Amino acid sequence: MAGSISSAGKPLWLLAELTYRCPLQCPYCSNPVDIARYREELDTEDWFRVLRQARAMGATQLGLSGGEPLLRRDLEDIIAEARRLGYYSNLITSGVGMDDDRVAAFREAGLDHIQISFQASNEELNNYLGGSKTFAHKTAMARSVKKHGYPMVLNIVLHRHNIDQIRDILDMTVALNADYVELASTQYYGWSRINVEQLLPTREQLVGAEAAAREYQEKLKGRMKVIYVVPDYFENRPKACMNGWGAIFLTIAPDGSALPCHAAAQLPDLVFPNVRDHDVDWIWNDSPAFNAFRGFDWMKEPCRSCPEQEKDFGGCRCQAYLLTGDPRNADPVCGKSPYHHRLQEEVERLGQLAATGVEKPLVFRNMKASKRLMEEEAVAALASEEQAVRSE
Amino acid sequence: MFRFQWEEAQDCYVLLYPEGMVKLSPSAGEILKRCDGEKSVAAIITGLSEQYPNADLADDVLKFIEEAVNHGWINI
Numbered sequence: 001m002a003g004s005i006s007s008a009g010k011p012l013w014l015l016a017e018l019t020y021r022c023p024l025q026c027p028y029c030s031n032p033v034d035i036a037r038y039r040e041e042l043d044t045e046d047w048f049r050v051l052r053q054a055r056a057m058g059a060t061q062l063g064l065s066g067g068e069p070l071l072r073r074d075l076e077d078i079i080a081e082a083r084r085l086g087y088y089s090n091l092i093t094s095g096v097g098m099d100d101d102r103v104a105a106f107r108e109a110g111l112d113h114i115q116i117s118f119q120a121s122n123e124e125l126n127n128y129l130g131g132s133k134t135f136a137h138k139t140a141m142a143r144s145v146k147k148h149g150y151p152m153v154l155n156i157v158l159h160r161h162n163i164d165q166i167r168d169i170l171d172m173t174v175a176l177n178a179d180y181v182e183l184a185s186t187q188y189y190g191w192s193r194i195n196v197e198q199l200l201p202t203r204e205q206l207v208g209a210e211a212a213a214r215e216y217q218e219k220l221k222g223r224m225k226v227i228y229v230v231p232d233y234f235e236n237r238p239k240a241c242m243n244g245w246g247a248i249f250l251t252i253a254p255d256g257s258a259l260p261c262h263a264a265a266q267l268p269d270l271v272f273p274n275v276r277d278h279d280v281d282w283i284w285n286d287s288p289a290f291n292a293f294r295g296f297d298w299m300k301e302p303c304r305s306c307p308e309q310e311k312d313f314g315g316c317r318c319q320a321y322l323l324t325g326d327p328r329n330a331d332p333v334c335g336k337s338p339y340h341h342r343l344q345e346e347v348e349r350l351g352q353l354a355a356t357g358v359e360k361p362l363v364f365r366n367m368k369a370s371k372r373l374m375e376e377e378a379v380a381a382l383a384s385e386e387q388a389v390r391s392e
Numbered sequence: 393m394f395r396f397q398w399e400e401a402q403d404c405y406v407l408l409y410p411e412g413m414v415k416l417s418p419s420a421g422e423i424l425k426r427c428d429g430e431k432s433v434a435a436i437i438t439g440l441s442e443q444y445p446n447a448d449l450a451d452d453v454l455k456f457i458e459e460a461v462n463h464g465w466i467n468i
Contacts, residue, residue, distance in 0.1 A: 010401055012413070023406045058401030061415055088395060088408035113410040114394065153410060180410070 008294065010058035011250035011284050014087075015262060016047065018075070019254050020067040023096045025131030026119060027198055028157055028192040031067065032265050036370035041254045044074040046275065047079050050252055053280035055085045060249070062087040065262075067254070070097030076109045083110025090115060092155075094142035096134050103144045109227055114145045115153040115182075120161075121168040129161065131364050142176045151179040158209065158231075159186040159199040160354060164207045170216045170226065178224055183213060185231035189263040191365045194373070202351045206234060220319055233347050236340070238315025238331035239310070245293035245317060250284060255265040259281045263318045267327050293317050293327070300328050302336040316341050393466050396424050396425055414465075423456055427466050433457060 009161070020035040042050070051062070062082050069075055070093055082089045090113045091106065118138055119129035126135040146152045154173050156162070162169070166183065173181045186192045186199050201209070213228035220226060232239050242249045242261045251259040256274040259265055265272060273287045284290055292298065296309055303314040314320075315331020323332045325337045331338035363369055395408045405421030407414040416424065422443075426436045436457075439449050460466045 013411075058399070060399065060406070060408055061411060063411075085396060088410075088413075089412055112408070113393075115410075151410065 008285050008290070009247050011054055011280070012059060012248045013061045013063070013250065014051075014054045014059045015063040015065055015249065015251040016050070016069075016078070016079070017065050017067065017251060017253050017262065018047070018069045018072045021070075021071050022067040022094070022365075023132055024094050024119075024134065025161055025366045026129055026157070026191075027185045027195045027362040027364050028159055029365040030187065030190055030192070030262060032190050032263070033194065034370060034374050035365075036367050036374060038253060038255045042252075042256045042275070044077055045079050046256060047074075049276050050280060051078070051082055051085055051087070054250060055087060057281060060086075060088055060308065062089045063092055064089060065092040068094055068097060070094075070102075076105050077104060077113055078200065079109040088112045089288045093117070094130070094134065095138045096132070098141050098144075100144045100147075103141070103148050103150075107148050107150075113153065114150050115155055116142050116145065117155045117157070117158070118169070118172070119121065121156075121165055121172040125162060125165075131366070136362075139176070141148075142178070152177060153180040153182070154178045155182045155184060155185055157184050158201070160201045160205065161199070163201045163205050163209045166212045167216075170310060171213070174220070174224060175212075180225045181227065183209075183226065183228045187231070188233070189266070189322070193322060193364065194363050197350055197353060198359055200233065200350045200354075201231065202354050204235065206230065232316075232319075233343060234331045236335035238312050238319075238333040240312045241316035241319075241331070243311040244295075245283070246290040247294070247313075250280070258287075258290075260293075261318070266318060267321055298328055300326075300330070302334075302338075305328045306330075306336065325329065396427075396465075410443070419430070419452070420456060423453055427460075433468065 007334055020031050020038045047270070053127055060135050064075065064078065069091060072078070079084065089111050091111055092115050095116045115139060118126060120126040123135040127133045142152055142154065144283055154176070156169050158166070169183070170181065170370055192199055210228070210230065213226060217226045246260045249261060251262045252275060253259060253265065256276045257272045258264065258280070259272055270289045272289050273283045275283070299309065299314055303309050315333055317327045319331050319333065320329045321327040323343055329339065330337040332343045334340060393409055397406060397408065399406045402415055404418070405416045405424065407416065422440065423436065426439055431439070433454070438452050440449055440453060455466070457466070461468055
């Protein structure tokens with residue numbers, strides 16, 4: 001931007017989380033656990049303003065996500081405005097809340113791309129994981145998307161309960177004539193972190209899944225693109241999370257909070273600016289939150305002197321916080337992190353636990369569970385305050 | 393699936409596709425700008441040659457068009 005002295009890049013990727021309401025209840029949802037807090041959603045004009053401001057700064061890709069973005073009645077209006085401004089818009093949806101007419105309306109409004117999620121390849125498991133009977137409808141919507149001339153992009157989140165069916169999942173996507181398939185390993189933030197004991201696949205499962213994914217990638221070359229990413233808990237170098245903090249990604253939560261990544265709200269001691277109070281230019285270039293982990297100066301060892309810092313930016317801040325207690329630490333996925341062995345031990349422990357077959361029930365993502373978890377957290381915080389007072 | 397447009401903030405033509413963007417060199421931009429679904433490859437080369445009379449560009453244009461077809465950016 002003219003006049004800006006910040007070394008920030010451009011917010012090329014704008015993720016608009018239009019609502020956290022959702023008819024599905026997937027226990028690995030990447031939304032924050034305190035979704036019940038986000039009742040005051042931005043209105044249509046707010047979103048138009050955000051779209052205009054981010055576009056003026058160079059944003060080109062727009063993700064329309066949630067929760068379930070189809071629950072927003074103004075979705076068609078937001079799409080039309082995005083098209084008018086020159087965005088490439090991507091609708092990221094469960095398909096629930098859509099019918100053939102609405103797909104036609106999205107086409108008319110100028111939507112560029114629709115990605116539909118499936119929970120599994122068979123009806124029973126799909127409906128169990130999503131907490132609702134959606135499989136048949138999703139299948140119909142996948143066909144409808146293709147019928148209206150869109151490339152069909154399917155997304156399936158993998159975890160212990162469905163990873164062994166990876167071949168069935170890929171066969172299903174072939175039968176649906178998908179163009180792209182994303183097999184996304186669960187990442188353990190928010191709801192999935194709560195359910196990590198029940199969701200983390202075992203090493204044996206991963207070996208099988210990876211072999212199957214490679215085989216299908218080879219077999220389907222030129223017909224269907226299969227993207228498969230290994231869950232990072234099993235790696236020894238971290239992912240280049242968000243391509244760096246405040247580098248290209250800008251997420252706007254349903255209440256207008258601006259975040260450098262959709263999971264960042266859980267980080268401590270940061271005040272995330274709101275688009276109701278500030279313009280996107282200030283938020284991106286000048287707000288303390290967006291500068292907190294930008295570049296390399298914030299790094300501690302081993303990242304500070306690491307030759308790979310420009311490759312992975314120290315990994316994920318949320319993961320560093322969740323697993324080490326300090327978001328400035330190296331992501332413990334990294335073999336150079338002094339906490340790496342702790343993560344490996346946890347992975348081993350969870351693998352042994354999985355082998356026993358004893359399972360806690362999954363916590364499904366819904367407003368009721370969110371409220372309960374928020375209350376429990378508040379109680380725990382009070383208890384630890386009391387503890388602190390006593391020990392003084 | 394690909395959308396071709398001028399990007400002011402990038403100061404170049406780009407191709408947008410699901411969750412990604414290709415920044416185009418000035419010459420690639422000039423070629424794709426002329427790919428309107430109507431003109432033949434020969435007509436595109438003629439047009440470019442008129443605009444840039446000092447360049448021998450036929451081979452480069454053909455090479456780029458082949459690449460663009462391979463990427464799925466255009467159909468011929």
